[in-house]
Amino acid sequence: MEEDFSTEDVLVDKNSMPEDDPNGNTLHDALDIRWGPQHAGAKLLASQYTKEKRIQEIVCIILFIILMIYNFFFILRYFDVRNWYLIIPAALLGILTADLASGIVHWGADTWGSVDIPLIGRNFLRPFREHHIDPTSITRHDFIETNGDNFAVTVPYLFYMAYKFTFFNDSDIRRLYNFEVYMFLLAIFVSMTNQFHKWSHTYFGLPSFIDFLQRYHIILPRKHHRIHHVLPHDTYFCITTGWLNWPLEVINFWSRLETIIEKYSGAKPRSDDFVWAQKTEKVHYE
Numbered sequence: 001m002e003e004d005f006s007t008e009d010v011l012v013d014k015n016s017m018p019e020d021d022p023n024g025n026t027l028h029d030a031l032d033i034r035w036g037p038q039h040a041g042a043k044l045l046a047s048q049y050t051k052e053k054r055i056q057e058i059v060c061i062i063l064f065i066i067l068m069i070y071n072f073f074f075i076l077r078y079f080d081v082r083n084w085y086l087i088i089p090a091a092l093l094g095i096l097t098a099d100l101a102s103g104i105v106h107w108g109a110d111t112w113g114s115v116d117i118p119l120i121g122r123n124f125l126r127p128f129r130e131h132h133i134d135p136t137s138i139t140r141h142d143f144i145e146t147n148g149d150n151f152a153v154t155v156p157y158l159f160y161m162a163y164k165f166t167f168f169n170d171s172d173i174r175r176l177y178n179f180e181v182y183m184f185l186l187a188i189f190v191s192m193t194n195q196f197h198k199w200s201h202t203y204f205g206l207p208s209f210i211d212f213l214q215r216y217h218i219i220l221p222r223k224h225h226r227i228h229h230v231l232p233h234d235t236y237f238c239i240t241t242g243w244l245n246w247p248l249e250v251i252n253f254w255s256r257l258e259t260i261i262e263k264y265s266g267a268k269p270r271s272d273d274f275v276w277a278q279k280t281e282k283v284h285y286e
């Protein structure tokens, strides 16, 4: 595929880790700042992935699959093609909501808090820090480590949906149908977010249909997501489809939000992310 390279592309390339060199910076001049698995911070963060966490991820993924199949059966059973003009917007709105949610969660985790915070630091913020200093580590994570957290988020609602489909009467289900389609698509796209994100970092061997979905911007494209991976990681946070990145950028959504939060809390955005990035130079120059 032919690609154009603008000045912006060159800047993105210069200030982020090359994606075609995922496992060791072999293409890079050794005197450049190193990113990747050799990075001291990345090593420490990767070592904090525990066995308990993995069990929790496996349980959530199994529950997710069972609930998805169960609920999908009811979505099909109550499907009425005459309501297409309501069902399609509901589904699209579900996808947009997932993209916005991915942006807000990603922005929150990248921008505030630290890995030292009990419980959420190690379990929830750690992967975000690791991802900035070793962006392609995600491509070395298996399906469970990549998707466990996102699947977990959707499980409580999928339980509730299954409860409604099982115990509510016919007319109540029909009344709720469009909303449940919205929630179903939201759940699918929330659960797939990190997989889409992983594919956006995978520069080799993607199945052609994934390549197609990326090229037509149905899911997060590779080049589009590279814009986020430029220090100081302060924009393009949406990682499901990325559809909302440009509109949010136009209205300076993230920086306005940060200004407000900084003003009222005194917290500095990205201070922890910055500390982890700094560990680079230590390893590099010793």
Ligand SMILES: [Zn+2]
Residues within 6 Å of the ligand: 106, 110, 128, 132, 228, 233
């Ligand atoms: Zn990020």
Ligand SMILES: [Zn+2]
Residues within 6 Å of the ligand: 131, 135, 197, 201, 225, 229
């Ligand atoms: Zn990324």
